[in-house]
Amino acid sequence: MNINKTLADSELQTEVQILGFSPEASDHFYERLKEMGFLPGQLIKIVHEAPYTRDPIAVEIHGSIFGFRREDARQILVTNVVCDEGVA
Amino acid sequence: MKTFALIGTPNSGKTALFNALTGSTQKVANYAGVTVEGTIGRIDSDIEILDLPGTYSLRPKTEEERVAVRVLKREDPQYPIDGVLLVLDATQMWRNLGFVLEVMELKLPTVVALNMTDLAKERGIQIDTEKLSEKIGAPVVSIVASRRKGIERLIERIRSANTQSNDVISQISNQPETNAHVLERFKKVDQIYKTCVQEKKSNDRFSRKVDRILLHPVFGPLILIVVLGTVFQLMFNFAKIPMDWIDAAFRGLIEWCKHVLPGGWLRDLLTEGVLSGVGTTMVFLPQILILFSAILFLEDFGYMARAVFLLDSLMSKVGLQGKSFIPLFSSFACAIPGIMSTRTIENKRDRLTTILMAPLMTCSARIPVYSLLIGCFVPNTDLGFGIRLQGVVMLGLYFFGVIAALAVAFVFRKLVFRGGKSPLLIELPSYKWPQISSLLRGIWLRTKMFLNRVTQVIVGLTIVIWFLVSFPKAHNGDVVDINQSYAAKIGKAFEPAIRPLGFDWKIGMAILPAFAAREVMVSALTTAYAVESENESVAQEKLSATIKKEWTVATGLSLIIWFVFAPQCISTLAVVRRETGGWTWSTVMGLYLMALAYLGSFVTFQVASRLFS
Numbered sequence: 001m002n003i004n005k006t007l008a009d010s011e012l013q014t015e016v017q018i019l020g021f022s023p024e025a026s027d028h029f030y031e032r033l034k035e036m037g038f039l040p041g042q043l044i045k046i047v048h049e050a051p052y053t054r055d056p057i058a059v060e061i062h063g064s065i066f067g068f069r070r071e072d073a074r075q076i077l078v079t080n081v082v083c084d085e086g087v088a
Numbered sequence: 089m090k091t092f093a094l095i096g097t098p099n100s101g102k103t104a105l106f107n108a109l110t111g112s113t114q115k116v117a118n119y120a121g122v123t124v125e126g127t128i129g130r131i132d133s134d135i136e137i138l139d140l141p142g143t144y145s146l147r148p149k150t151e152e153e154r155v156a157v158r159v160l161k162r163e164d165p166q167y168p169i170d171g172v173l174l175v176l177d178a179t180q181m182w183r184n185l186g187f188v189l190e191v192m193e194l195k196l197p198t199v200v201a202l203n204m205t206d207l208a209k210e211r212g213i214q215i216d217t218e219k220l221s222e223k224i225g226a227p228v229v230s231i232v233a234s235r236r237k238g239i240e241r242l243i244e245r246i247r248s249a250n251t252q253s254n255d256v257i258s259q260i261s262n263q264p265e266t267n268a269h270v271l272e273r274f275k276k277v278d279q280i281y282k283t284c285v286q287e288k289k290s291n292d293r294f295s296r297k298v299d300r301i302l303l304h305p306v307f308g309p310l311i312l313i314v315v316l317g318t319v320f321q322l323m324f325n326f327a328k329i330p331m332d333w334i335d336a337a338f339r340g341l342i343e344w345c346k347h348v349l350p351g352g353w354l355r356d357l358l359t360e361g362v363l364s365g366v367g368t369t370m371v372f373l374p375q376i377l378i379l380f381s382a383i384l385f386l387e388d389f390g391y392m393a394r395a396v397f398l399l400d401s402l403m404s405k406v407g408l409q410g411k412s413f414i415p416l417f418s419s420f421a422c423a424i425p426g427i428m429s430t431r432t433i434e435n436k437r438d439r440l441t442t443i444l445m446a447p448l449m450t451c452s453a454r455i456p457v458y459s460l461l462i463g464c465f466v467p468n469t470d471l472g473f474g475i476r477l478q479g480v481v482m483l484g485l486y487f488f489g490v491i492a493a494l495a496v497a498f499v500f501r502k503l504v505f506r507g508g509k510s511p512l513l514i515e516l517p518s519y520k521w522p523q524i525s526s527l528l529r530g531i532w533l534r535t536k537m538f539l540n541r542v543t544q545v546i547v548g549l550t551i552v553i554w555f556l557v558s559f560p561k562a563h564n565g566d567v568v569d570i571n572q573s574y575a576a577k578i579g580k581a582f583e584p585a586i587r588p589l590g591f592d593w594k595i596g597m598a599i600l601p602a603f604a605a606r607e608v609m610v611s612a613l614t615t616a617y618a619v620e621s622e623n624e625s626v627a628q629e630k631l632s633a634t635i636k637k638e639w640t641v642a643t644g645l646s647l648i649i650w651f652v653f654a655p656q657c658i659s660t661l662a663v664v665r666r667e668t669g670g671w672t673w674s675t676v677m678g679l680y681l682m683a684l685a686y687l688g689s690f691v692t693f694q695v696a697s698r699l700f701s
Contacts, residue, residue: 028149028434029511034270035145037183037277047296051305053401056410058303058516062182063292065299065516067397069404072511 005080007044007059007073015045016078024075029068033076037061043081091136091167092199092246093159096175097187098142099390099517101203103526105175105233106139109243126155127529131243138167146190149434160194171197171249174226175233178208178215179292179518181285185277188224197249198226201242205230207518212288220284234523295390295518302394312398315391316417319382323421327374334374338367357554365550368607369542372422372452376538377531379421383414384530388522396514406494407501409435409512412442416493418534419449420486423660424541425534427667435510441497443667444677447660448493448653450486453606457651458485460610460628464635465644489652496680541659545604553601553608557615570618575600579616589650589686590643590693599650604658606651642696646689653685 010016020040021030038044038061047065048058055070094109096102110129127139140159141152148154158164160172174191176184191198202217221228227245231238302308342359349355386392392414400410411433419426423446430446433439450458462478469477556575570576579597586596598612614627617634635644655661655678664674 027511029513031147032144032149032513034267035147035186037186037274039271039274048299048303048397049305050303050398050401051309056397056400056512058299058397062180064180064183067393067400067410067512067514067516069400069509069512071509 005078007046007076007078008057008070010046010078012046012049015043015081017081018042018044019077019079022075022077029072030075033066033068036064036066038076044078089134089136090170091138092171092173092249093167093169094137094139094173094175095156095160095191096142096203097144097177097180097184098515100142100175100177100180100184101233102139102142102175103529104523105201105203105231106137107523107525107529108233108236108239110137131246135243135246137173138169145187146194151431160191160196162196169196171199171246173199173201173246175201175203178202178205178230179211179213181208181213181215182277182281185280186273189273189276192224192226199242199245199249200224200226200228201233201238202228202230203233206232206235206237211292214286216284220280223280223284292518298519299394299516302391303397308394308398312395315386315395319379320420322382323375323378327378330374331371334371335367338363338370342367353558356558357551361550361554362547364611365546365553365608366542368456368611369453369546369605372455372607373535373538375452375455376421376535379418380425380531380534381527383418384527384534385522387414388520388527388530390517390519393514393516396512397516400512404509404512406497407505407509408441408497409433409438409510411512411514412438412445415442415446416449419446419451422451422453422538423447423449423657424663425537427660427663428537430667434513437501437505437507438510440668440673441500441505443664443673444500444680445493445497447655447657447677447681448489448496450489450652451606451657453657454651456607457602457609458482458648460613460632460635461644461648461651464632464639465641465648485648485652492652492684541605545659546608549601549604549608553612553615557597570616575616588693589689590640590646590697591689595643595647599654599656602656603654604656606656609651609656640697641700642693645696646693649688649692650685653681653688655681655685 005016006022007016007018018038018040042061044059044061046057047060050056056067057070057073058065058067059073094102094106106127106129109131126141128136129139130136138159140156143153143156146157146160148157155164159167159169162168172191172194174188176188188200200221202215202220205215208215215230217228217230227249229238229242229245231242233239302311342363345355345359345363349358383392386395396410396413398410399413403410403412412430414432415426415430417426418429426446426449427443430439430442433442459482462481466478466481471477471480553575556578557570557573559574560572575597576593578600579593582596582600583591583593586599591599594616595613597616598609601612602609610628610631613635614631617631617638661674661678664677665671668674
């Protein structure tokens with residue numbers, strides 16, 4: 001299981017599970033993300049990438065889609081869903 | 089009378105519900121200290137509904153959200169609410185439940201309206217409203233606001249809500265929530281969701297399909313260009329016809345007044361002052377209406393959020409973010425509603441930068457000035473394929489404004505608003521066909537901002553100008569000699585300052601009133617050059633002829649550049665003051681624009697007079 005993976009490195013259209021936020025993540029942006037439900041245990045996936053720069057990314061959570069930048073996605077720690085089940 | 093605050097997350101159909109509940113009883117609600125415009129309406133003589141700006145949580149991040157949360161926490165003495173009407177998007181239950189629980193913590197009498205239940209059904213989402221009502225501790229009513237379904241039952245629930253003992257003031261602090269608190273709330277959300285909601289396929293397959301095209305790596309940007317191009321086409325070609333009508337109507341009205349009223353200074357004041365001044369501004373109305381209709385349609389449809397997503401990386405190159413796009417695009421019609429729509433930008437530096445850029449977008453009030461000057465000083469050479477030089481120069485001025493704005497943003501971000509990029513966070517909502525009633529309401533709100541200029545600035549101003557050019561009356565034969573007027577004296581006093589820009593006192597005399605509103609320039613020039621004619625279109629032609637004769641090309645070009653930059657709209661500066669809560673930023677804006685205008689015109693005149701002499 002790859003613990004150090006962040007949402008920024010996750011593949012397009014691949015579901016991942018949120019493990020937590022990196023310690024630097026502590027401003028309004030992350031507060032709002034949490035209010036949107038970006039919390040440990042939730043499943044998310046990148047569904048779109050903006051053209052050329054592949055940034056920002058569109059992330060799906062529980063049927064809602066939010067756009068934010070890849071550099072900010074770096075603070076969201078995730079793990080592959082398949083691995084998670086494998087360990088369990 | 090009981091007042092219920094209508095609250096919901098953005099895109100939950102709040103406006104549709106408000107319209108369904110209150111119909112034609114709506115009026116504008118003003119919140120103290122800020123200019124966020126809300127609406128208040130009545131269900132009947134006992135119950136009033138206050139429409140609050142949408143918010144994602146009770147921890148506000150934007151100006152609009154702050155207004156909503158202040159009222160909800162009963163901190164706004166102007167609107168002491170008795171209860172809350174909370175609207176939820178039934179297709180987004182999981183996320184909405186978090187907000188419901190937060191609102192319930194306010195301990196206010198609450199009624200929940202579960203909206204878009206038809207869409208939810210279509211997508212295989214089943215919600216047990218009775219269980220839900222039990223779990224959250226508030227009545228839940230299923231509705232379809234856009235089709236007025238369930239509205240009667242909802243009204244009944246609101247009537248019977250117990251608003252007797254609500255002196256409890258909520259204890260929610262403004263501190264950021266602890267992680268544990270949020271986690272705990274969402275644990276509860278998960279639990280409620282599992283017991284009350286069953287879904288087979290929550291995905292909105294239509295939106296997913298549309299997004300696959302509109303956010304496509306290749307087609308996405310192309311479609312965006314086509315969409316924006318089409319909006320501009322509509323604005324220029326479509327608006328032409330109604331603009332001519334309005335123009336003709338005002339001319340007819342002036343003619344009629346001249347016939348009916350007895351001659352004298354009062355008639356002159358009405359016809360040459362007020363009516364012609366108001367007429368010049370009203371002519372832009374069709375353009376403004378078309379641009380705002382298009383923007384609001386795209387916004388309600390869900391496309392504007394996609395445009396923000398697509399444009400973010402481009403905007404971040406000058407230190408901005410995608411959300412600045414909508415205010416800047418609106419500013420092509422009029423900077424005032426543009427500046428007001430910056431309220432959705434969370435980050436203060438981003439918002440201020442966007443506000444400072446807005447007046448550089450070519451607003452509709454510049455068009456008559458550009459048309460007159462380009463018509464006089466740019467030859468209409470055919471460049472082949474039916475493209476003519478004058479049109480290219482006009483388009484070039486639009487691009488010049490945009491490039492100047494981006495440069496200004498870059499410099500401000502480097503010098504004043506230093507620090508890293510601020511994050512972007514935008515919801516990409518499901519695509520929805522816009523509702524006519526909510527479109528009309530939005531268009532009216534924005535148009536009103538533009539029209540307010542007419543009553544607040546234009547009328548008073550045209551009276552002042554008229555007075556300054558008409559008095560003291562000195563006759564030279566049977567024509568009034570304008571050289572003796574107060575306006576001429578003021579123009580002459582300013583002449584030394586504007587001489588290096590290629591402007592004489594007559595131009596100065598026209599520029600001065602145009603500081604209040606750009607479009608006044610053309611009629612002020614007509615007066616300054618004493619072009620008199622019964623028919624106004626003949627007057628326009630005569631003015632062109634006079635200008636061509638009296639000015640050099642360098643002066644003409646210099647004046648065009650002046651109009652790209654100069655802060656010639658007193659309403660814009662006033663709006664900036666209101667929006668930023670003080671004179672600081674409107675002073676900064678006025679000064680930087682003034683400096684750029686002077687510098688730009690100076691360089692243009694000095695270079696052009698050497699090139700074209």
